Amino acid sequence: MNNRMQHWLSALAVAVMLMATVGCNEIGTPRPTSVATLLEYSEAWQGEQVAVQGRVRRKGVPIRYWLEAGEQQRIEVHPPERIGAYLGREVQISGRFEFKVGGERLIRISKITPLDRISPEE
Secondary structure, eight states, X not given: OOHHHHHHHHHHHHXXXXXXXXXXXXXXXXXXXXXXXXXXXXXXXXXXXXXXXXXXXXXXXXTEEEEEOSTTOEEEEEOHHHHGGGTTOEEEXXXXXXXXXXXXXXXEEEEEEEOSOOOTTO
C-alpha cells in the first residue's frame, strides 16, 4: 500500500470516528429525565447515566428505597445505605439506570442533591 492510500485511509478513519461521536454526551454526564419517562421507555434508557428528581420513600422488609414522582411512579435506588438519610426529602439522584428482565427498574446512585431545605427543628 502506498503512502497516499495510507493517508487517505487514516483520514477516513478519523472522519468516521468524528461522525460517530457528534451529538454524544460527555462520558459520565447524566441526562436529565423523569421517573415517568424511565418507566415508559425503560429499555431505551438501559445503562444510561440519568439525573431524576423525586421524593425518597421506603418500603418493606428488607428495606428498599424508592424515588417517587407521583402516584405509582417510582424507581428503586441503590445502594440503600447512601439514600436512607434523605427519607421523605425531595432530591435529584444521578446514577446509572438499570432495567432488568421481569420489569425491575433501579438507579445505582452516583450523586444525591437535596432539593428541599431542612428546618432547624428537624
